Amino acid sequence: MAPALCANCKTSRALIIRPKNHQKLCKECFIAVFEAEIHHTIITTSLFSPGDKIAIGASGGKDSTVLASVLKTLNERHNYGLELVLLSIDEGIKGYRDDSLETVKRNAVQYDMPLKIVGYDELYGWTMDQVVEVIGKKGNCTYCGVFRRQALDRGAKMLGIKHVVTGHNADDVAETILMNLLRGDLPRLARSTSIVTGDATSDVRRSKPLKYAYEKEIVLYAHHKKLDYFTTECLYSPEAFRGSARSLIKNLERVRPSAILDVVRSGEDMAKLVPEEVTGISQCKSQKVSLSSADGEDEGAGGCGSANGRSSGGEMAAMEKKLQQDETASSREIDMSNPIASGQNHDRLIKKTGPIKPVRIESSKKLVGQTLGTCKTCGYMSSQEICKACTLLEGLNKNRPKMEIEIDVEEEESSTLRRRMEGVALAAG
Amino acid sequence: MSSENTIPILVEFTGGLEMLFGDERKHKLSIPSKDEQGNAVNIGWLVKYLCDKVMKDSRKEMFVLDGHVRPGILVLINDADWELEGEASYALLPNDNILFVSTLHGG
Ligand SMILES: [Zn+2]
Numbered sequence A: 001m002a003p004a005l006c007a008n009c010k011t012s013r014a015l016i017i018r019p020k021n022h023q024k025l026c027k028e029c030f031i032a033v034f035e036a037e038i039h040h041t042i043i044t045t046s047l048f049s050p051g052d053k054i055a056i057g058a059s060g061g062k063d064s065t066v067l068a069s070v071l072k073t074l075n076e077r078h079n080y081g082l083e084l085v086l087l088s089i090d091e092g093i094k095g096y097r098d099d100s101l102e103t104v105k106r107n108a109v110q111y112d113m114p115l116k117i118v119g120y121d122e123l124y125g126w127t128m129d130q131v132v133e134v135i136g137k138k139g140n141c142t143y144c145g146v147f148r149r150q151a152l153d154r155g156a157k158m159l160g161i162k163h164v165v166t167g168h169n170a171d172d173v174a175e176t177i178l179m180n181l182l183r184g185d186l187p188r189l190a191r192s193t194s195i196v197t198g199d200a201t202s203d204v205r206r207s208k209p210l211k212y213a214y215e216k217e218i219v220l221y222a223h224h225k226k227l228d229y230f231t232t233e234c235l236y237s238p239e240a241f242r243g244s245a246r247s248l249i250k251n252l253e254r255v256r257p258s259a260i261l262d263v264v265r266s267g268e269d270m271a272k273l274v275p276e277e278v279t280g281i282s283q284c285k286s287q288k289v290s291l292s293s294a295d296g297e298d299e300g301a302g303g304c305g306s307a308n309g310r311s312s313g314g315e316m317a318a319m320e321k322k323l324q325q326d327e328t329a330s331s332r333e334i335d336m337s338n339p340i341a342s343g344q345n346h347d348r349l350i351k352k353t354g355p356i357k358p359v360r361i362e363s364s365k366k367l368v369g370q371t372l373g374t375c376k377t378c379g380y381m382s383s384q385e386i387c388k389a390c391t392l393l394e395g396l397n398k399n400r401p402k403m404e405i406e407i408d409v410e411e412e413e414s415s416t417l418r419r420r421m422e423g424v425a426l427a428a429g
Numbered sequence B: 001m002s003s004e005n006t007i008p009i010l011v012e013f014t015g016g017l018e019m020l021f022g023d024e025r026k027h028k029l030s031i032p033s034k035d036e037q038g039n040a041v042n043i044g045w046l047v048k049y050l051c052d053k054v055m056k057d058s059r060k061e062m063f064v065l066d067g068h069v070r071p072g073i074l075v076l077i078n079d080a081d082w083e084l085e086g087e088a089s090y091a092l093l094p095n096d097n098i099l100f101v102s103t104l105h106g107g
């Protein structure tokens, strides 16, 4: 078989066949086209303004490494005028982040970007290893994911940065759209299609510039540009429902590669049909932005969440049931009659909020509106009175071994924040 | 055995797949040039061979599902997408570099 020539330059040998349109490209043309499409996404959505300081949520994995590399390239090529910073989260899983944080440190040198690493222990008073000691390995990716999203916000806030970009790709977005479709959760489905979450009233906006980029092309870009990235399995059990949705996406891609972007576009079209009062998305703004996804299920969880691809399907019903149980349980865990610590945090919680509502929207039969608000405990953007992270923390703190119960979450956080604010200089490597 | 009966190839695993193969990224292999039926060995044959003879992990389904390379794993033949080379039917040549990359692991 004679080697196919590149459809673009018609001189070099084609090495890549693009999933979205079957176009055959050589290495150089593929890299150029991939970058041009990200640039197009950034320009058409007015994602950035000159002078913006942007934190790149960096895990050392393929998606965030490609995002950092492409943003650096485009920032220089098109004079975006952005100040780019790498922001990494250390979940406190022994051994899990050691190598990936080393990768991020190398990336900081390779891309000449400052790096800031924030730990769950500093932010929440809990490492993931400690969480697992209390709740076991099942379902802990939920904690990990919920904590991580806020961790990026909080880390960015510490640095005085108002915009965090993440490496979520088209496969991630399609997967989330499918999950929300299968759950009948239209508000989340609508929000998950938006390229930006958070608006002018929120402290930190989040966006996904790789939203239209195939995971396959991200991996190929990293390969052909010889980018330094790290892969590991999440040590803890994956969330089976997301894993099933992922398997479905990958199976669809094999028989019909355009399916992934088709799902993304369908999701966007469906989002337009969902009324604003239901989604919390403001359509009247020049740039379409949506309510925070800080409540934790809107997006794949990066490192942990993306490691779920191996479940072979068939667990969806069981997982859905378990999700509901988990959420009922997490609301039940907050025992209002028996406050576990005497800190003002808990007193205030009891006086002002009363019984905590289940995290999940109760009815799947009718659409329930969600309004933009802030968590009454921590002040971060949330569609619930108490954000998911605080709800999970309440449950955790109640189960903390007696010796450690003294720690007041809010005190701990704010003093940690202060310490970090004082002590932190951006480490360059 | 003369070298005419075997061909040297380089097989690489990245993106997390190396964990299934003794944490080794690169495997220099010397494989038979013909299969049991006397046909030139192809990628389909190689995948089965890797599963049966090289893989250290018992979780075969993380590499092969229903007799095919698991969806989400990219196969590059001398840096070209295997879709450009006839996929599983590509007949292996001496010194071919076959790369398996998982897209399924952490972002
Ligand atoms: Zn070309």
Ligand SMILES: [Zn+2]
Pocket: A375, A376, A377, A378, A379, A380, A386, A387, A388, A389, A390, A391
């Ligand atoms: Zn909160």
